[in-house]
Amino acid sequence: MSASTTVLPDFISALFWDTDPAAFDPVRHRDFILGRILSAGSMDAIRWARVEFGDDAIRNWIVRHEGRQLSSQQLRFWETVIGLPGDVVSAWIATPERRIWEGRGER
Numbered sequence: 001m002s003a004s005t006t007v008l009p010d011f012i013s014a015l016f017w018d019t020d021p022a023a024f025d026p027v028r029h030r031d032f033i034l035g036r037i038l039s040a041g042s043m044d045a046i047r048w049a050r051v052e053f054g055d056d057a058i059r060n061w062i063v064r065h066e067g068r069q070l071s072s073q074q075l076r077f078w079e080t081v082i083g084l085p086g087d088v089v090s091a092w093i094a095t096p097e098r099r100i101w102e103g104r105g106e107r
Contacts (some may be wrong), residue, residue, distance in 0.1 A: 034058065
């Protein structure tokens with residue numbers, strides 16, 4: 001995170017309705033912040049994360065978590081935007097655990 005940022009902007013803080021975002025250490029809690037933004041953030045939040053953390057940090061987070069917490073559509077978005085390998089993304093999407101959650105709520 002950039003040295004100039006000490007608090008999360010309001011449009012990011014809203015994602016942390018179940019916590020106290022003022023208590024976050026943006027460096028120490030980077031993984032938690034990134035996970036929430038990548039899974040539930042708006043395009044503004046994603047742009048902010050790209051500036052504050054960088055694409056390498058986002059790529060590393062996604063790879064370390066093997067795409068968990070992200071939908072297939074979100075993974076395909078990141079595949080295109082930051083160049084995740086398509087075969088790796090396809091393998092993550094094809095896991096049996098993911099199929100349980102994909103499409104829930106659709107009728």
